[in-house]
Amino acid sequence: MKVLVAVKHVVDYNIKPRVKPDGSDVDIAGVKMGINPFDEIAVEEAIRLKERGVATEVVAVTIGKANSQDTLRHALAMGVDKAVLIQTDVEVQPLAVAKLLKSLVEREQPQLIILGKQAIDDDLGQTGQMLAALINAGQGTFASVIDVKAGEIEVTREIDGGTDVVALKLPAVVTTDLRLNEPRFIKLPNLMMAKKKPIETINAADLGLDISPRLKQLKAADPEPRKPGIKVANVAELVEKLRLAEVL
């Protein structure tokens, strides 16, 4: 079984993002970037499937600027077999990504496509679902367990108030949630090997798809600052304040 994993190059999640002074967007100039954490989980899951003998080949794909290669190297160092960069300098939104992924799915014919449930930069959380619709495959979103059986997979999904188990015919699309696995640390020898591995680059423009942005971002703003707390002297005062705040 061939597995395709989509990975995105995003701002490192430990970085506190800053809004540009003109409020147009988040300022990512010179900011540390890395693999989207949910995609790292996706890569880990695919590699585990391969280590268990379930998957035969794992292909990682990223869509974006040339520097997205760093994230593909990360995936290669973790253990994927092949890496593809669909290169574009245009801002790609979920539908565009889904279309581009579809073209690769058609070429690679994977049985399982694993994506992160969302990318932590724009938090849109739509790509996996859109891809499933475009390729007419079943989808198991927010996966915390993936169990591959003959000809189908069972996906345990994280939903409000519990879990939900779905069975999907292959090929299928799965998006990962945090609890699916804990990605491995990368070994230095693998890191060195990954540096030397080839990365296939496809020019997005050559695929003849309409990937122009459909959504327009109006503005970016810092979250409301937290209001300072107050100190109360005793329980009676606490109760009083809670009443006033209509919490009690």
Add this chain to the structure above:
Amino acid sequence: MNAPALPADVLEQLKTIVGEQRVKTDHDSLVTWGVDWTKHYEPRPSVIVFPASTEEVQAIVKLANTCQIPVIPSGGRTGLSAGAVAANGEIVISMDRMNKVLSFLHADRLVRVQAGVITEQLQQYAEQQGLYYPVDFAAAGSSQIGGNIGTNAGGIKVIHYGMTREWVLGLTVVTGKGDILHLNKGMIKNATGYALHQLFIGSEGTLGIVTEAEIKLTRQPQDLKVLVLSVPDFAAVMPILHAFQQRIDLTAFEFFNDTALQKIMAAGHAARPFETESPLYVLLEFEGRFEAVVDDAMSIFEHCMEQGWILDGVMSQSQSQAQALWHLREGISETIAPFTPYKNDISVLITHVPAFIADINAIVAANYPDFEVCWFGHIGDGNLHLNILKPANLSKDEFFEKCKVVNQHVFETVQKYNGSISAEHGVGMTKKDYLGYTRDAVEISYMRELKKVFDPQGIMNPGKVFDL
């Protein structure tokens, strides 16, 4: 607990100085503020006071002089040498209420803090200014700047940034005599005689009480990369250090043995970072701001592997992975605390580390054939923490009795290599009997004389470091 009661009038005067609410004599308070992280001595203070200003501290010290009652400066009580332990009816002066950042001078990158500011609070304050306070270790969330100054705390970044001493540019102190001194006032250059502020750093509260400090900050390190390496034996550690230091400025070089890792895993505090098991692990860190530096690190790694010094290794790819790898090292102290470990904090010159470790290992093997030994520490600074875990079937007293015997041998070895019986935890009470292995008798006599200058009545933390 039968703590000697304080004369009623002394108690009243303390209340007048700091306020009724700020004087505690209840049992819970006495046992809480009467101890540090060590659990060897039973706490027996007579009172805990919580001053809010240098002047209040001065008034307390003057009162203590008049009544001849010893006082103990108390910080975050994370000390590992019983320096802040009150076992003899002392007045404990807790700095908990003096916890404010007072001012910040941008051009000087100089922050003025009260001594009770928590180390982590200072680190966070520095970060808010876009700067960095580099003294860091596992207890930073509880220890205070005053306590760090008291012990000249070191920690995990010493290899690059040095000890607390490097960062203190000024102190306000109340001497044991009761005088307030403003020492060095934040200056980098000040060629006007004795650097008295340096005397207070590492004096473990025996000369006076630090009430305020001026601390230098530095730029934030960027893109810290953490490597954890598995290493076949002690002999390989120093060549690895040497190979990396030839080309890269390391910000940390730590080690731990497999026993330590096993304990952390058993406690569920972390998972093994990679499958390759080995007797020893090295954790190192550097700023990977530039691709070329990271490439260098990889080629050094390759070289070390070819030499057989490294068996395997991983490198963090994000800050969260860096933190997870650090946890393998930083979580050790707390993880082994329930085993009532017998701790040593020893140092020798890096040149002597391999021979020194070989000697110590022989002693340990001969004397504790069946005790579990956790080795870890800041090996890049020549600082080793030897921790012997108490077997469940031995009582605390029996266990410490056995360890004492071996202490002798360990410290003789330290002396043989001109090392220190306490690299960064201080002498306090736990190492007092062994001070002579590192400082000779004449030198100790000078320390005694020095103490008399600042504390003629001997009321400041008596019985710590050395006896009068």
